[in-house]
Amino acid sequence: MTPLDPYLARTRIAYLSMEVALDPAIPTYAGGLGVLAGDTARSCADLELPVVFVTPVSRDGYLRQEIGSGGEQIDHPDPWDPAAHATPLDAMVAIRIEGRPVWIQSWLYRHACPHGGCVPVILLDTRLEQNDPADRGITDRLYGGDEALRLKQEAVLGIGGERMLRALGFEIQTWHLNEGHAALLTLALLRRHRLSAGRPAEGPLLYDLDPVRERCVFTTHTPVEAGHDRFPYDLVSHVLGDFFEIDQLRPLAGEDALNMTRLALNLSAWVNGVASRHAETARRMFPGYRIRAITNGVHVPTWTHPAFARLFQRIAPDWAHDPDTLVRADRLEDAAVRAAHAEAKAALVEETKARCGAALDPALPVVAFARRMTGYKRPDLLFSDPGRLRAIAARWPFQVVVAGKAHPRDGGGKALIRAVHEQARALEGAVPVAFLPGYDMALAKVLVAGADLWLNTPLPPMEASGTSGMKAALNGVPSLSVLDGWWAEACEEGVTGWAIGRDGDAAEAAGHARDLYAKLEGTALPLWHGDKDRWTWMMKQAIARIGSRFHSQRMMRRYAAEAYLR
Template structure:
């Protein structure tokens, strides 16, 4: 009996993502895209949705971050034991890459939830002796270096993923592409729908796209231009050979280069962004396409600190399965909420001391910022005017905790990390600043629960959604954020948090508004009106925790995208 037998008869939806955060010990993710996919896995199990997930094995992980004495990021491999956490399956498929068959082996990870639901995750692996030595490492490292390797990885995920599902016995009706990395899958489907040469409605296209579009759902995640993969056609031809006619591919994916986002847009019948604001931005970037919005959410039982989980049980016994019931969180006793927060904060303080030697104080507020370290996230916005920070801290003392990795090739991101290190050193006598290395799923759980204020400062409209602020809100942590991504929907000024700037205000004004909010509203409230602060914490849980969760997100995908 195959371990897939319980799923084959009922599973009709396949979800493909280059990265999925399944467990802190399984290094198959780099950041928000993978974390979201992992929360999707967990909610599909909770809701018993008939979904199978596909990703790459990524045996070497993404990167393990070390911070050197001068604040420089030092990159290390981050391997994990595939054999320890997954089970090999008796199947193999091949994709022809650079004229050679590249064989792919599947590994199975099963995610089971406390209610008994379970979903399969298939990890695709090319490290096989039968493959040429230069092909064995295609799936080893998440987001491999260079366009040539990246295209090979996307061929394994899209073309190989579709073939693997058939080889394993799945009968898939709907394919969900999480970002454009899997856009070669609908192209693979399209090869079976060639139009007769004498068909009167055959004009530009040699293929009938309607059957493929009826089976594909595409979620785009990035309004950042560099986030849309493009491959020169000479590289595509060299890598994939005659897999698909070049003239037809240009019609579907762009004249100048293979744009994976445009390919997915043209071959998906349902397209959505990950927040209402992001859908608007995507429609401007790609005019002529209908782009709806399904706002991201987070898996509540995964991200709620155990102290808050115990509290939730007292007012909403079904909160883990039905987070909508967290509306009742405004009834929680104030003393119990503050005690739960103190427990979570103590864990963050201990983690900061262990990771970087900075000793934080439990009786001072902690501002936290944790993001991928790159320019448009503006991790240095808080430090735009160090003297102003000193003046604020003299009246209302506070502490700062930072974390985040820069992509190995992002020199600007690495420069920002060094700059944060310099700011921390310069401010250490007035404002304790802790940069915690090795930001991952495990550290994120500690930070979102232990902070007092969650800070987010991207340049709008470059934040697609963002979910870390949702996780913080589950633990009663108000957000202080630019009105972009999900926060444009979740912000109720002075209730769920505070906005940095007005909607549409120039980014150059954000630092001044950030300082004004800290000095005149946020820090005075924390220091001088604990009753109101705790009231606000309860509103944050009730109004955000009950709304921005992955159970609701997946119910929307099921009814609006899958069951069409």
């Protein structure tokens, strides 16, 4: 019996993602895309869906963040040992990169849920003695290196992932591409289909596209133009050689460069965005394609603080498996909700002290912002008028906690981290501001449960979905957010939280800081300080109206019914 025997007979769906957040001790993720993929795997196990996940092993992780004395981000590798968490598998496959065979080994990670369901995750690894030294590190660092390394990584995921599953004995009927990183899979399928049909790899594609399209599902996540990978065709030829003729590739992937999103769109019969607003944005970016919407969700038992889990057990014993039942959260006793939040907040106070030495006051509200540090997320919006912040805090005292990493090559994101630290120093004595380094799954769990108000300030329409506010809502934390991404669907003013701006239109962005300050000073903070009963009512509404709806169980039921079982 092999480690894969329990999965081979039933697994019919493959989910390919450049990053998957499996466990806080396994840093194979950079941010929201990977955390979503991890929650997807967790819900697939819960629902016993026949899915196998494929991702690079990323032995050196993404980055371990250190904050220097001047507030600068210092990047370090974040290594982990696959042998401590996964089982090596016997099969090896090779793909040709720069004319050389690059061998790929696989590791098996099993994610099991308390109900007994389990899904396999295949980790692809090129650190092998059989490989040229220049190729061994392809799968070492998530999103590391230059454009050429990025293309090699995507070739390993898409082309290598397809070959590996076949070599391991999986018979896949549906391929789910989580973002365009895996789009080269479609070319691998197209090439295999043509050869199996007795046609040469070159020649007209007219009769070969539909059989591949019908097997592919594509989820696009980014409404940011720069977020769609493009590779010059001379680089594609250099890296992939004659795997696919460039003249045949141009109609599918773009005339001037290989656009991975365009390739996935053209060779996937089912395409979706990750929120209703995002699907609208994607349809404007890529006219002519049918792009549906399945709003992201979060894995409820993963992100619920133990204190709230105990409360949920009283009113909805099946809440972890069927989070729809959290609609009953409005029945919770106020005192019990406050006690659970106090326990979660105490953990945040302790974590903040340990990470950066700042002493939060549990008697004051905590406004939290934790996102990837990059320009369109606008982590500096809250600090755009320090004088106004001081005036608000003098009337309604509050404190701020910030966390987030910048991509190693995102100079603008790193500058924002420095700017937040500068503002924190400037506001000292008036508004306590703590920046918590090392934002990851473990810290996120503490933040989303311990905050009092969750802040999100993206520049619309650049928020694809966002899920941090969903996790906060599970723990009774209302949001104050721009009406973009998922919040455009979830915001009920004064019930689940508050909106910044009116409709998420970019034309209103100039007024977002003004509206943010107005909501803090005139609504949210006065309510927290002056009407605990109403605030607690909102906490329960956040759980009941958001927690019961924006979860990955519902998300995966929709994928299964609408995308996988077409």
